[in-house]
Amino acid sequence: MFYDARSNDHGLPHDPMKALIVPRPVGWISSLDEGGRVNLAPYSFFNAVGERPYIVVIGSTGWKHTAGNLAATGEFVCNLATYDLRDAVNRSSAPVPAGVDEMALAGLTPAASRLVKPPRVGESPVALECKVLEVKRLVDLEGTETASTLLLGQVVGVHIDEGLIVDGLVDITRARPISRLGYMDYAVIDEVFQMRRPQS
Ligand SMILES: Cc1cc2nc3c(=O)[nH]c(=O)nc-3n(C[C@H](O)[C@H](O)[C@H](O)COP(=O)(O)O)c2cc1C
Known part of the structure; x- marks a missing residue:
């Protein structure tokens, strides 16, 4: 089948697009609003x-609390979303009002970050402390503003649970990160394989 993505006339019961660009890592983003209140969202x-x-990079569909906080405060943390934490993720x-702390709502423990103010998720084995580089509202081919906002951040600090490191390498199967597929589907990384890049 082929369809024109601009008219989105795929003829299927559900838009297939998110089932095609897969797997997508889940950035579990903690941030603070200007009043210092914690926000967390995948x-x-x-x-x-x-x-x-x-x-x-983070893509926000609509101007959500995360986008607002990043634009206002310039800092965030990307926590690794794992299989064990899937229900909390x-x-x-949940679409809760501004100022509601989803970290508390999900029964998670805030842990202090080193170089940015937003806390990381204490239960997550990996956290990337970031500072915002750019907040860009995206326009389409016709020059019309879309609902999407691109948020770019530079990683300034990295937390790795020592338990993930085996012989100097991160064994990511120990963390079992989840990734997003289409519909209600997710995948979990618990099996990996190796390939060497060609030399010429
Ligand atoms: C696994 C998962 C991935 C999500 N990815 C996105 C995304 O990429 N962009 C987006 O705008 N919303 C995404 N959402 C929805 C947001 O998490 C949701 O709208 C949330 O309430 C936003 O929170 P905030 O307003 O505190 O930023 C996702 C939800 C889940 C469960």
């Missing part, structure tokens, strides 16, 4: 887009 339009320095996505 974002699967999330990835690393640069290194030296490491730069992460899901609970933290």
Whole structure:
């Protein structure tokens, strides 16, 4: 099948697009509002887009609390969403009013960050402390403003649970991160394989 993504006339009962760009890592973003109140929410339009320095991207569909906090305070933490924490990840996505602390709502423990003010999720084995580089409202091909906002941040601090490190390498299967697929589907990383890049 083929369909024109601009008219989105796929003819299927559900939009297939999010089932096609997979797996998407889940950035579990903690931030503070201007009053210092904690916010936590999962974002699967999330990835690393640069290194030296490491730069992460978050895509917000609509102007949500995370986007507002990042624009206002310039700091956030990306916590690793793991299989063990999946229910808390899901609970933290509840559409609650501004100022409601989803970290508390999900029964999680705030742990102090080192270089930024927002706390990290104490139960998560990996946390990236970040400072905002850019908040960009996206426009489409016609120049019309879309509902999407791109948030770029530079990683300034990295927390790794020592239990993940085996012979100097991170064994990510010990953390079992979850990733987002389409519909209600998720995947869990608990099996990996290796390939070496060609030399020429
Ligand atoms: C696994 C998962 C991934 C999500 N990814 C996104 C995303 O990439 N962009 C987005 O705008 N909302 C996403 N959401 C929905 C937000 O988490 C939800 O709207 C949340 O209430 C936003 O919180 P905030 O207003 O505190 O930022 C996702 C939800 C879940 C459960």
